[in-house]
Amino acid sequence: MKTFFLAFYLAIKEIVRNKGRFLLVSLVIALITLLVLFIAALGEGLADGNRQYVASLDAQLVVFLEKSDYNISASRLDSNTIRAVRRVEGVADAGPVYTSTSEIVSLNEPLKISMLAAESDRPGMPLLIEGRPFRGGEASEAVIDEGVALRSGIKVGDEIEIRSTQGTQDEFFYLKVVGLVGKQSYFFQPTIFVPPATWEKMRPQPAADLSDTTPYPNIIAVKLADPAQIELVKERLLAQVPNIEVTDIETTINNIPGYSAQQSTVQTQGAFTLLIGILVIGGFFQIQVLQKVPQIGVLKAIGSSNGAVGLAAVMQIIVVTAIGVGIGGGLTYLFSLGFPPTIPLTFNGTRSLLAVIALLLIGPLGGMVSIIYAVRIEPLKALKLG
């Protein structure tokens, strides 16, 4: 305990009496923090943009067309498959999901959107936070997500105009917004939900498809009676329903085109920034220890233990790093307030928390060499007595 207080005394006195020098290092750490947190937020934002809808599905399994490699866009299921899936033992409910992209043109700036279709009150349709569900059939009604509302200002009760290229013609459809769901971004675009029959009528499609009015779902979201029986139900589905492949939500997310590549790129950037942080902090503290060799020699010669000297160095690094991360976190928060919603930054993810923990660890990690060096300094050589 005496060693701890002695080390604390030395560490704090040196920081207080050399505020400028240590603040400079804290500011460098703050800039690294800013960069790391932005990369983390970008990673989280991009991930959300890609996976938000799939990740929040009220389902445990996803049914794809056989050999579609769990790629939603490549999967197109027979319309009878949904009934077969619902009959399988262990399946509590199943809902078809239809995906396409479109554009809201009744705005000053047209807004590109994901246009998804799902059945109300079935897996695949998110919970409403405002308004009511759309009616069935070819109802010209839509439920929008918060992303659409935030970017366009569209509210429940408004009418929106959708442009869709069908064959070689642009067709325009009017939909009444009847409900609002939370953010459900898919393929980096905010989302609107429409009834399946409306979707089939409105979706962009080649001329050859126009004569067929049957909507074919891309996937089926399957909710299990007992989520613990996921493997068993998966086997039953594969055995009892023809021409399908089945996987869980996580695999579905990882197979969203570009998702894994994008995430590994962002994570690599984050890791390299942390590595640069380790080198910068390590370099600074190593130079500092080199400058303090005689001082450490005196401390040891007059009876300070290696433990006290080493612990003082560790405490300094922790304090300087914590101040830097605190400043960096504050700056990141201030900057984040000024970013428009179109930039995919999400600061509330576990990724940001992990980034902060990693940033707090890079200090002691970077300073490790200098701490070992400080502990190994021999007073005899430091004081040039030997």
Next chain:
Amino acid sequence: MSAIALEVRNVIKTFSIEGGGTINAVDDVSFEVRSGEFVALVGPSGSGKTTMLSILAALLTPTGGQVLIDGQDLSRLNESKRVKLRRQKIGFTFQSNNLIPFLTAQENVDFMLRLNGGANKAGRMRSAELLSRLGLSDRLHNLPGQMSGGQQQRVAIARALIHNPAVVLADEPTASLDTERAYQVVQTFANLIHENGRAGIMVTHDLRMCKYVDRVLQMRDGKLVQVIEDKCEIEILARGGLATETIKQ
């Protein structure tokens, strides 16, 4: 007769030299220093006096022989006990880089008390008193960088004495001072050693500083070649008289 604070018995320190072979930096040296006695260790460069001081400071282990500080045999102590001994039984002043640069004069002195678990109000009052005695009452809250070399040395002396060590070691304490300051520092040092009943050993190449010591130990080629105890002889030596010539020879 006061107690023996430091006892050196047949100490040898051998170093390997490049190209093979060994050299005895300290060669069978024996002496004693009593509490309240101030001793100068003199000799030309390479005579072994700094090596001897390092051994006395428990910073260097002798190849042979024994060093006893306050009755404790250094050769029987492990590293952590040697650190403890340095903290409790030894006071230091060095040639330069003496003080912790980010602590004020009083904090530097108090640090020895802090190391020994005695940094309380009474301790702080004692350190302020000691610094005042050394003419530094207006410098208590100055950092080393704000003080002259002489003032820094006086702070170092206060630090070396504040925790009542058995032995006080000074390595060339006047090396970076002008003559007037050097006399002042050594005289103050000597007075405090005598008053507090500590054993003081000062390594110096400046024979003029010997005028304040009780005994002069002269080393040459690692051996203790002469011990001057006679006050008159020490006075002559300090004035650069006959004894100086003897030492130079």
